[in-house]
Amino acid sequence: MANTILIGAQWGDEGKGKIIDVLTARADIVVRSQGGNNAGHTVIERGKKYILHLIPSGILRRGKMCVIGNGVVVDPVALVGEIEGLRKLGVKIDKNLLISDCAHLVLPYHRALDEQRELRKGRAKIGTTKRGIGPAYGDKAARTGLRMCDLMQPRLFSKKLQAKIRENNAILRALGAKPINYDEVNDAYLAAGAKLRPFVTNTVVYLHRALQRDKEILFEGAQGTFLDIDHGTYPYVTSSNTTAGGACTGTGVPPHRVDRVMGVMKAYTTRVGEGALPTEDRQVAKRLHELGREFGATTGRARRCGWFDAVATRYAAMINGIDDLAITNLDGLDDVDPIKVCVAYRLNGKRIDVPPSDALQLENCEPIYEEHRGWKKSTERAAKFSHLPPRARAYVKRISELTGARLSMISVGPERAQTIFL
């Protein structure tokens, strides 16, 4: 397999974890480049469910190296919890995990500020995961963040932490929020740091040496294209570059070492949190929720659902340079008839085929649909493209054509085996 960047082509939760797990079989290294434990990537292996937040989804395959790159924001206490949780489930984690010494830390005041900002926004809230992601990336951009390499130097870390807590407590008090206790945080973070020490290194050097030895890298995107800080539905976005470019800055692997970009998209659309979702449809949501599907892997919130939005995915194909498409959750439409696909938007009486940059304008876009007849048959056992009902084949071909990229994988269930390669 070539060095591949895998990104979400919609609003996150496209099934990236499942596709990464499948593709890891052919890769040597899986690396996360952005986001933090706001991500929730589900992998189901032999009926056992794993939800990965900070650790790359490749961890479930023996003999594969997993790297948390410099662009990720790491809550060390949450990461230790995740490692211990996976170990309890029988996953081996020792020499197969590396953490960048440049990765920024998420601290309790980031989470407290995240919560306060959301509270203060009232109805205009973003609907964040409250994991402190925005404030942590804010500190990074302001050049006031603490990094993994600080945590590896306990005395220096404690000193910096004390100053940061003093500064942030002044803000929290002014907002009427509970201040952070330095001693408690210092103890918890130093204890987590000691547990993480064996994994912390300069991952840029590791990755470059691996490339020299022709090792193949799979870049695991978190969130999705429309949650990108630059290209997403600002301000209803996350605080990192979730699009393909972020994979290079977030790992230190140069662009010319990337061979292809794979976009993962659901056969319909979902979004969790606030912000426009032009094709949102209550009936689609009701049906999927009744099947017990589309509840957030990180926060458990019910995801908003709607029809496939080709205006969005075509834009995603452009920004990310998607070569190959993986369409997931095709089985979610098994008993839906008719099935709608959004091919353009109408805004102020005009037909447009790219999403407007302004949040309010996007909110006012009316989808223009084409209708497809449903296949009304289970696709869950299809192992080959030819096993799919003809209408399901026509549907995936059509949404790939509208997106403008080659269809190379179809997922018809959460298990590894429920994957069709083309």
Ligand code: GDP
């Ligand atoms: P990610 O964040 O992109 O990794 O996606 P999530 O794990 O948050 O959400 C995707 C959900 O869909 C998870 O519950 C997966 O187990 C599930 N899933 C992935 N692919 C398929 C599929 O083809 N069919 C079904 N039924 N479920 C799928």
Ligand code: IMO
């Ligand atoms: P994966 O990797 C879906 C959403 C939140 C909110 C916005 C900002 O599992 O696809 P944040 O906590 O990042 O400041 O929240 O982004 N969000 C996600 N939605 N999947 C995710 O990750 C998400 N990570 C963040 O719901 O709307």
Ligand code: MG
């Ligand atoms: Mg998810």
